[in-house]
Amino acid sequence: VPYITRPRQLVRRAAILSSTVFAVATAAPALAVAAGCPTLPTTKPFASFGDTAAYELLSGGAFESGTTGWSLNGSVVANGNESYKVHGSADAKSLTIKATGTAISPSFCVDITRPTFRFFLRRTSGTWGVMNVAVRWTDANGGSHDTTVGSLNGGGSWSPSPVLALASSLPLWQAGSTINARIVFNPEDYGGAWAIDDVYVDPYSR
Ligand SMILES: [Ca+2]
Numbered sequence: 001v002p003y004i005t006r007p008r009q010l011v012r013r014a015a016i017l018s019s020t021v022f023a024v025a026t027a028a029p030a031l032a033v034a035a036g037c038p039t040l041p042t043t044k045p046f047a048s049f050g051d052t053a054a055y056e057l058l059s060g061g062a063f064e065s066g067t068t069g070w071s072l073n074g075s076v077v078a079n080g081n082e083s084y085k086v087h088g089s090a091d092a093k094s095l096t097i098k099a100t101g102t103a104i105s106p107s108f109c110v111d112i113t114r115p116t117f118r119f120f121l122r123r124t125s126g127t128w129g130v131m132n133v134a135v136r137w138t139d140a141n142g143g144s145h146d147t148t149v150g151s152l153n154g155g156g157s158w159s160p161s162p163v164l165a166l167a168s169s170l171p172l173w174q175a176g177s178t179i180n181a182r183i184v185f186n187p188e189d190y191g192g193a194w195a196i197d198d199v200y201v202d203p204y205s206r
Contacts, residue, residue, distance in 0.1 A: 054202070058108060063121070077096075104185075125193040
């Protein structure tokens with residue numbers, strides 16, 4: 001009798017094991033969704049400034065082929081690239097923003113593996129007034145928030161911005177959490193006009 005029941009128990013165990021495997025397989029798509037933002041190609045645009053991190057270009061962040069997704073008020077694409085041409089040697093355009101204007105980037109995915117962002121800027125008129133930079137995000141109740149991450153000074157020559165906080169400025173605590181955010185470039189009113197170019201996000205995991 002034991003020789004008969006034993007194989008039956010094994011069969012039952014195998015059935016339990018296979019149902020466990022099935023449960024894990026079923027859960028896999030949910031885990032994939034929770035894995036954060038999609039990956040994008042990276043380069044090292046700030047390497048010549050001592051920052052060897054890999055960066056993703058923000059959508060339309062080089063201003064070479066239109067401004068799809070950008071919300072522009074008192075802002076226009078103009079001739080003249082940031083002088084280091086880190087995105088492409090043939091690049092020829094940047095975005096100018098009047099002192100009273102605002103430029104808001106397309107919405108993009110942020111997770112905790114995207115800690116910072118960086119871009120180039122230059123003051124194009126006036127001698128005072130900062131470039132305020134904020135991260136705009138929407139909470140679970142639909143409320144919109146602007147978290148200021150920098151009030152930048154600059155001269156008439158192109159320079160890379162400081163490394164500005166992205167993920168750490170948002171309520172992201174879990175590895176798979178994502179928030180759609182936009183970057184708001186808002187010069188101090190009546191101070192001076194600015195130009196920006198080559199807006200990059202740092203995915204530190206790659
Ligand atoms: Ca450009």
